[in-house]
Amino acid sequence: MEYKSTRHVKYLCNYHFVWIPKHRRDVLIGSVAEYTKEILKSIAEELGCEIITLEVMPDHIHLFVNCPPRYSPSYLANYFKGKSARLVLKKFPDLRKHTGGKLWTRSYFVSTAGNVSSETIKKYIEEQWVKEDEED
Numbered sequence: 001m002e003y004k005s006t007r008h009v010k011y012l013c014n015y016h017f018v019w020i021p022k023h024r025r026d027v028l029i030g031s032v033a034e035y036t037k038e039i040l041k042s043i044a045e046e047l048g049c050e051i052i053t054l055e056v057m058p059d060h061i062h063l064f065v066n067c068p069p070r071y072s073p074s075y076l077a078n079y080f081k082g083k084s085a086r087l088v089l090k091k092f093p094d095l096r097k098h099t100g101g102k103l104w105t106r107s108y109f110v111s112t113a114g115n116v117s118s119e120t121i122k123k124y125i126e127e128q129w130v131k132e133d134e135e136d
Contacts, residue, residue: 001052001115006068014052015073017063018109019081022099026058032092036061039084047071047079064113077108 003012021027028036033056040063044051049067067076085103089095095103 001066004050004066004068009069011069012066012114013069014064014066014113015076016109016111016113017065017073017077017080018060019077019104019107020060022102022105024059025098027095027098027103028056028061029058032088032095033058035091036084036088039087040080043080043083047076049076073110073112077110081108 001012001014003010005011036056037054040054040056040061041051044065047067049065049071051063051065053062053064055062063080065076071079081104089103
């Protein structure tokens with residue numbers, strides 16, 4: 001994965017999101033799953049995010065995405081879930097019967113990922129004074 005840039009920022013903000021339908025029902029199958037994928041891709045494009053990996057499983061979604069740093073992880077999760085729920089339920093109104101009127105639960109999982117480990121960053125920061133002393 002490569003760093004991305006805007007006029008004032010160089011960044012690599014990768015997030016792994018996982019969320020489930022209400023009552024963990026197997027509702028994301030067939031045309032519902034395909035439409036959900038399309039919707040999530042269009043939402044990512046709208047936000048200026050790049051989907052690294054997307055899997056729509058029957059009872060949950062995995063979304064690994066690179067997004068600009070102007071968006072917090074909670075904003076991204078809620079935006080992806082909220083907009084996709086509205087559009088999917090609009091196209092497939094019968095899903096409301098299986099999920100109690102709401103498509104997703106309020107919960108989600110999020111994890112950050114990058115090219116280097118936390119230990120590498122910690123070591124780099126701790127060695128900054130050593131590097132500065134060597135330059136003098």
